[in-house]
Each structure stands twice: as structure tokens, then as C-alpha cells.
Amino acid sequence: MNIDIISIAKKERSTYDPLYKELTKMISRFAKVEDIELFPKDVAKSHTISPEASKEAYTRAFEPYAKNSFCISLHPDGKLIDSFEFSKLLNDKMSVKFFVGGAYGFEDSFLKQSDAVISLGNITMSHKIAKAVLLEQIYRGFSILSNHPYHK
Numbered sequence: 001m002n003i004d005i006i007s008i009a010k011k012e013r014s015t016y017d018p019l020y021k022e023l024t025k026m027i028s029r030f031a032k033v034e035d036i037e038l039f040p041k042d043v044a045k046s047h048t049i050s051p052e053a054s055k056e057a058y059t060r061a062f063e064p065y066a067k068n069s070f071c072i073s074l075h076p077d078g079k080l081i082d083s084f085e086f087s088k089l090l091n092d093k094m095s096v097k098f099f100v101g102g103a104y105g106f107e108d109s110f111l112k113q114s115d116a117v118i119s120l121g122n123i124t125m126s127h128k129i130a131k132a133v134l135l136e137q138i139y140r141g142f143s144i145l146s147n148h149p150y151h152k
């Protein structure tokens, strides 16, 4: 199974990189995770214009990736799910793509075309923290599906 995590983010070193690496390694027995960070000039420019222009630019950056897969957008106002429901999203899929929004979130039209819009809790996290939580939930989800003791 292939899992892509696609974020609006500058490619730069982060203090969270060792955690991402460790969680990605833990997941590797179940799925191959690819971390795709997008911050094209279009997005950089849009941040100097308006939140609306920024969200439109995020959609343009995401669109080439939002096909041929089960597409899940992460949004604080999305459907609040527990880890068992999360695990079901991973079940019996060849390819899942998770989208992490930019500073202004997502354009509504992008959320509408997603197969699922989920919330990781009633708090707003930075995209870097959201990615760490997402990776842990992916590992937990596979542990639930395979009845591995990690999830207990």
C-alpha cells in the first residue's frame, strides 16, 4: 500500500524530522509513506494577496495529486473520528493520500471533492505537529487492523 502525505510547506529541516523518520519506519511494515511538501512561487505570492487567493493557490498546488487514490483532507472542522474509525479509512486501499492545508486551511471546493475530511481533534495545530499526529495515527490504525498490541 502507498500513502502520500501532501502538505503546503516549505522544504526545510525541522526539529520533528527524527520523529517523522521513526514513525515512517514503524509504518513501513504495512505501507510505504511518501512525504510531499509543496510551496510553489504561486503559493508564496498568494500569501501577500489575501486568504482567499492563498486557498485558491493551495488547490492549484494540490490538484495534480488529488486523483487515482482515496483522498483525505485534514481539517480542524472536519469529521471528528476516533482511532478505530481512522483505521477503517486505511482498510483495503491500494493508495491513500492525506492533504495537510496551508496557513489558511483549504478552499471549500477542494474539501468538497475530497473522499473524506477528518479532524484530529478540536484544536488547531501547526502543519508540522498535525503531520506528526497523522503519522502516529497511521501506525496506530495499522496496528488496530492487524490486532497488534501497540494500540491497546
Ligand SMILES: C[S@@+](CC[C@H](N)C(=O)[O-])C[C@H]1O[C@@H](n2cnc3c(N)ncnc32)[C@H](O)[C@@H]1O
Residues within 6 Å of the ligand: 073, 074, 075, 076, 077, 099, 100, 101, 102, 103, 104, 105, 106, 118, 119, 120, 121, 122, 123, 124, 125, 126, 127, 130
Ligand atoms: C495551521 S493549520 C491551518 C489553520 C487554518 N486556520 C484552518 O482553518 O484550517 C495547517 C493545517 O494543519 C492541519 N490541522 C491543524 N489542526 C488540525 C486538526 N485539529 N485536525 C485536522 N487537521 C489539522 C490542517 O490540514 C490545516 O490546514
